[in-house]
Amino acid sequence: MTDATSDKFDWAAPAFQASLRKRKRSELWLKSLGLGAIVIAFAMLFLLVGSLISTGYHAFTQTHLRIAVTFEPDLIDADAPERGNYRQILTNTMQTQFPEVADDRAALRELTSILSNGAQFTLRDMVVADPGLIGQTVTVTVPVSDPYDQLNKGLIDPDTAEENRRLKDDEIANFNQLAEAGMVSTPINWGLITNPDSRFPELAGLKGAIIGSAYALLVCFLLSFPVGIGAAIYLEEFAPKNRVSDLIEININNLAAVPSVVFGLLGLAVFIGWFGMPRSVPFVGGLTLALMTLPTIIIATRAALKAVPPSIREAALGVGASKQQVVFGHVLPLAMPGILTGTIIGLAQALGETAPLLLIGMNAFITSAPATPFDSATALPTQIFIWADSPERGFVSRTSAAILVLLTFLITMNAIAIYLRQKFERKW
Known part of the structure; x- marks a missing residue:
């Protein structure tokens, strides 16, 4: 019995060496597949960015x-x-x-x-x-x-x-x-940034679209940030664990996976159809984007709250703090870096959305930049859509240039999110 066991685990045995070689080949094959996937992903990324630059730099x-x-x-x-x-x-x-x-x-x-x-x-x-x-x-x-x-x-x-x-x-x-x-x-x-839209390619710019996107994101942030954090705090810290809260949680997770065009239809029916709000204004666009961003912020906030160790809550409760004091005085400040990261990523996603804004009419031809969120305007994604659909040859390069401008804003927002996470995140 002992001899059989020792022979079975004898590293010099041919059977063990064959098994070891097979395992190493499998590991090498898996690593090669992973490396190949990364190479393909970077090649496609460079191809995309390279094609945009080669077309848009003009x-x-x-x-x-x-x-x-x-x-x-x-x-x-x-x-x-x-x-x-x-x-x-x-x-x-x-x-x-x-x-x-x-x-x-x-x-x-x-x-x-x-x-x-x-x-x-x-x-x-x-x-x-x-x-x-x-x-x-x-x-x-x-x-x-x-x-x-x-x-x-x-x-x-x-x-x-x-x-x-x-x-x-x-x-x-x-x-x-x-x-x-x-x-x-x-x-x-510089007119590409400082000029509003025009039917003439040499005069067309992104000023109106940039300001329109800024107004829409501002409205989206002012609505989705406090509402999303409040909902997440209640569901994670105060809501009783029963079937109702489980149903709400499941629906929030499902809403995060709903196509953005559905939120556009909802905004069209509710804000424009029921409430009679004007079409093609950043305020309505921001409300529609807030509906789409809310599930993302709620999920990110709940994840950040869960990441705070239970010992923080227990220590605060042990010295006589109330539940509210524990949450708002200890847990929420520690979770805020993760909350901000999730919020910025959600806003970056909203910045690049086109379908909801198209459905509420933010693809109109506007030759002046909006002065308020209630003035007619376009947004960067819809401006790209308008230029891409234009028959004028000069809009081809401007479409690629507008995409590069949009990507710059998206990369900047994601870089800010990474910086905030690395600077303020606590390691437990």
Whole structure:
């Protein structure tokens, strides 16, 4: 009996060595699968980010044209400068650069089309702000229209057959003449952040969408944070353990897995249908996102409360503290880092949601940034949806750039959550 047992566990025995090799092969295979999965995940991530950067980096610069504009008094009403014929002023300005086309209206229209449609409004705003410019010649820098912007960035190949590109040979020659004169520049496109939306790609920006998302997240936070923490504290610390509390807990866990489009339908039916709130406003968007974020905050808060050792509660109760004093004076402060982490992650998830906001109408074309949460606005995800659906070629790069901006906000919020967790988390 002893000999059989010792032979069975003899490390030099062939059977044991074969079993050991098999176990090591299985372990190596499992490690290889795990490493392969990580490599594939990072490769897909780099492919995604790389494709966004390769497409979107063009939108972070904008082609501008530096021209000397004469604000002719006969084209501007000094008493109402906003009614001036600034389009004709631009036409006259381009005519001075190409005097050979003075009598060719079609050629003049081609030259004027080099400038963005917003150039005339830039001149108007300058004169409205300073009427003393009337009669003077001022050097102005204005964006060019989208086709010429793409030409300058190499997105339109001049070697392509003329019938297969947006610009004709003479139009390209006119732009190249301006570039050779040193009138063309490509500065950083701050308008991508500071401009509201526009139907013209060279003028379109994310200002309205960023402010709209900020208002929606603010409303979401103000509602979901106190309500979520209060519900979690009651369920974890005060609620009796019975079938009712178990049913509530099960439903909260189920709500966390419900598709976001369902919350959009709920917001559409309740806030807009029943309460008659306006569509396409950040306030309603924030209420809808709060409904979606509440289960996440409740679950994260309960997990943070459970992580506090029972000895903290027992010690506080042992010195005569009430249940309320134990929870709010000892347990909640210790659980707050985990609560904040879960809240920030929930808000980051809400920031990237599109379906609920589409259903409540936050995909309208809004050309001005909202001043309050009750003004019509879009949000970053819905703005991306609008631009992706646009037929204009210039919105392709702006869509990728907007996605990069959204990812930057999401990464920043997650980084803040990690920092708070590492800085304030207590190890037990």
